[in-house]
Amino acid sequence: MIKPLLLSISFALPLSVLAQQKPDSTARNSGYRLAAGILATYQAVGVQAELRFSSRFALKAVGARSLDYVRREEHGGAGIGLLTYYLPSRHPFLEPLVGVGGVYSWYHWNLLGGSGTLHDLNVGGAFGTNFCFSRRFRAGVNVFLANGFRAEYREGTMSIVGRRLLAMPTLTLDVLL
Template sequence: MRTTLSILFGLAALPALGQEAAPSLAAYPVRKFSVGVLGTYNALGIQADYRFTQRWGVKLAGVHQFGYERAAEYSRAGIGLLTYSLPTNFKLVEPVVGVGAVYTNYHWALAGGSGEVNDLNFGAGFGTNLRFTDRFRTGLNIFVVNGFRAGYQAGDMKVIDRQVRVFPALTLDFIL
């Protein structure tokens, strides 16, 4: 009986001991700079991220889109976002949101002619990175762009309509 009571009192004291000895969920140290790659179902790119404070930073990306119907067509984009890393209690998870600009260069080839359509417009992004170590993270990010639809008119390609485009992207970053 005495042993049973000792065991019960010992078990009752475990939560208090666990609270004192609980591992810290402190985040990995904030690193100022990272570089990496991003990919979607029809685009590949490189990206860089610079944090000028613990939460605020900028993300720059260059993307080449492929998979057009005509072989000589392609599109390239430059993305610049002001980013904010949302606070969290989990060491592994790094949610981030951003707003900024997107420059697009679309090269077309049709009916014996070719040319380019250039566009500068608004973009935004949000997503979650999973940080597995101090120097590596991967994530799923969504880029939302006020893109355009081009149409062939009078021997040239022109912007004929605006469309909100959504690009889910997988990212791999090496933190320097």
């Protein structure tokens, strides 16, 4: 898990720093109000929507489904809400961003004749860069961070036993409306 994180940080961070030099007065895509798209990580896929309410701030909502379960009838996912800030950029095709917000996640388990669903509400954040390759489309390389949970099967039920930092390199593709 550390290698994908380091690889994505080493790719996304220099682009964000490069893009912060001498801000341009208007970014190529700053005129859009809504964006809708898809995202993928090494362990999840999802959809996202964004409402841009100023030239630098937006609200982003994400729904994701996890793919890393090994037992049948096991599944989980997350709903994520982020306040996103777009850093100034002198390059009209780069949109560096940082965000912070809340994460609701669930994990449905089915083990040894028992089943149930764990729910968790916590904090998360993201940083990265979007590449605006036309007025209506962009692609992004981002890293999403969350204060996730560890679950273990104990005494006939599944319970949350600890916390762990989740770092997920994420690829996105958006349509700007």
